[in-house]
Amino acid sequence: MSRVLIAGAGPAGIMAALRLSESLPGSQITIVEKGKPLEDRICPLISIGRCANCRPCSMVSGWGGAGAYSDGKLNVTGAVGGLLPQLLGESHFDSLVPTIMEIFRQHGAPAETDNSLDKREVEDMRRKATLLGMKLITFPIVHLGTDKTRYVLGRMYETLLKRGVQVLFGSSLIDLVVKDGRVIGGVLEDGRTIDADFVILAVGRSGADDLTRWVKKLGLTFETNPVDIGVRVEVPAEVLDPFTETLYEVKLEYYSKAFEDRVRTFCMNPHGEVVKENLDDVITVNGHSYKEKQLPNTNFAVLVSTHFTEPFKDPVAYGKHVARLANLLSDGIIVQRLGDLVSGRRSTWERIRRSLVRPSLQDAVPGDLNAVIPRRQMESIVEFLMLMDKFAPGVGSRDTLLYGVEVKFYSMRPKLTSSLESEVQNLYMVGDGAGITRGLFQAAMSGVVVADSIRERIL
Numbered sequence: 001m002s003r004v005l006i007a008g009a010g011p012a013g014i015m016a017a018l019r020l021s022e023s024l025p026g027s028q029i030t031i032v033e034k035g036k037p038l039e040d041r042i043c044p045l046i047s048i049g050r051c052a053n054c055r056p057c058s059m060v061s062g063w064g065g066a067g068a069y070s071d072g073k074l075n076v077t078g079a080v081g082g083l084l085p086q087l088l089g090e091s092h093f094d095s096l097v098p099t100i101m102e103i104f105r106q107h108g109a110p111a112e113t114d115n116s117l118d119k120r121e122v123e124d125m126r127r128k129a130t131l132l133g134m135k136l137i138t139f140p141i142v143h144l145g146t147d148k149t150r151y152v153l154g155r156m157y158e159t160l161l162k163r164g165v166q167v168l169f170g171s172s173l174i175d176l177v178v179k180d181g182r183v184i185g186g187v188l189e190d191g192r193t194i195d196a197d198f199v200i201l202a203v204g205r206s207g208a209d210d211l212t213r214w215v216k217k218l219g220l221t222f223e224t225n226p227v228d229i230g231v232r233v234e235v236p237a238e239v240l241d242p243f244t245e246t247l248y249e250v251k252l253e254y255y256s257k258a259f260e261d262r263v264r265t266f267c268m269n270p271h272g273e274v275v276k277e278n279l280d281d282v283i284t285v286n287g288h289s290y291k292e293k294q295l296p297n298t299n300f301a302v303l304v305s306t307h308f309t310e311p312f313k314d315p316v317a318y319g320k321h322v323a324r325l326a327n328l329l330s331d332g333i334i335v336q337r338l339g340d341l342v343s344g345r346r347s348t349w350e351r352i353r354r355s356l357v358r359p360s361l362q363d364a365v366p367g368d369l370n371a372v373i374p375r376r377q378m379e380s381i382v383e384f385l386m387l388m389d390k391f392a393p394g395v396g397s398r399d400t401l402l403y404g405v406e407v408k409f410y411s412m413r414p415k416l417t418s419s420l421e422s423e424v425q426n427l428y429m430v431g432d433g434a435g436i437t438r439g440l441f442q443a444a445m446s447g448v449v450v451a452d453s454i455r456e457r458i459l
């Protein structure tokens, strides 16, 4: 009987366990998760609007990983959300798409997508973007919504328990046991060693520091990824309804004139709300929407990618440093009207109250993002918003709200094979923690890829 140890119960770890327990029913699978079961994951930031600095943070840790509190938008594509098409090859990626969707559906996800892409109006939108020098990226989206996401995750847990998978909550993997270039187990925080023939590291962004430590300790090859810094933008939903009603999410990409940096929209939430996110030691901003509840505003992020080369190799520290500046000035998140930002003055509650957009995040502090975000990113963000205003009139309004800082850290990327196996034999690295995915769909697919590889090796 083969023993498989999975560290992390996010979409990558859960999907690996689901696929493996189905295709190799006799195997002994153990998931160790440093967070709590789904029903015990109560984030004070969501329940009472204040972060209590829980350790581990229930927003990103526990059954379902960072996905449990997420908006549950499955971007069914290789165009965004990770590097899997490059790593696996386009045809392998495409062949796995129906498998991933089927697993989600079996556990309660809807069969239909939330957008229709074959319409004439989509072509018109694409042409309009092209004329402005922007690229409109379209793909099928299945929107579970924050509420349905937890339901699907709960059903996946039940399936795994029925199949005899062992799940240990409150258990952190702290080290790996490697012998003769091959992994043979993992060490938990409480001192226990779990022997295993295969180990899958699915630790997500919250476990990226652990993964970096192991990679360095084992002397493995790795690359650094860019860091994305930006703001969350909030507009009246009417401004983007003509686009979101067809596309659901407007994914625009542009290279700024100011610095030729890549700027893009990210994680659009039609009729949604802006939320705080606690990344262990910094507070950043994010957004989500509900499947059943329609709120008056639409929000999305505008992110600028910065890729450091020599000699600096710590993009995560850089991103956190910028986010910490906002935390220092506001004790959390700064909110500013676009008109105030462009005029070089801070926002006040008085000015914000006069504006068309009612802020959905109530405990942000009016301030000046010019004092926080470096010129390189800020100029590109303003240039992008003014251009986007020509695509969707109203985005560049004086009253548009900007919340800062939104930062997307991507973990360092260890060298992996096309089966996502590391340079240590039988040691696999998947999901956001390995720096190869940036969203639910590709994270889930990475779990299935390693499960298939392990199955093939055993058989």
Ligand SMILES: Cc1cc2nc3c(=O)[nH]c(=O)nc-3n(C[C@H](O)[C@H](O)[C@H](O)COP(=O)(O)OP(=O)(O)OC[C@H]3O[C@@H](n4cnc5c(N)ncnc54)[C@H](O)[C@@H]3O)c2cc1C
Pocket: 007, 008, 009, 010, 011, 012, 013, 032, 033, 034, 035, 056, 060, 061, 062, 063, 064, 065, 066, 067, 068, 069, 070, 071, 072, 073, 074, 075, 081, 171, 172, 173, 174, 202, 203, 204, 205, 206, 207, 208, 210, 277, 286, 287, 288, 430, 431, 432, 433, 437, 438, 439, 440, 441, 443
């Ligand atoms: C607020 C929010 C909204 C989002 N919305 C969307 C969305 O709508 N669509 C989308 O595609 N993506 C979204 N994302 C991103 C998505 O959630 C992640 O890309 C995805 O969850 C990554 O999956 P993963 O399995 O790699 O890692 P994670 O989901 O981060 O899971 C990793 C798990 O490993 C555990 N862990 C870490 N270290 C250890 C250790 N040493 N030992 C044991 N366990 C450990 C963690 O506690 C965690 O539970 C959102 C993220 C956030 C935070």
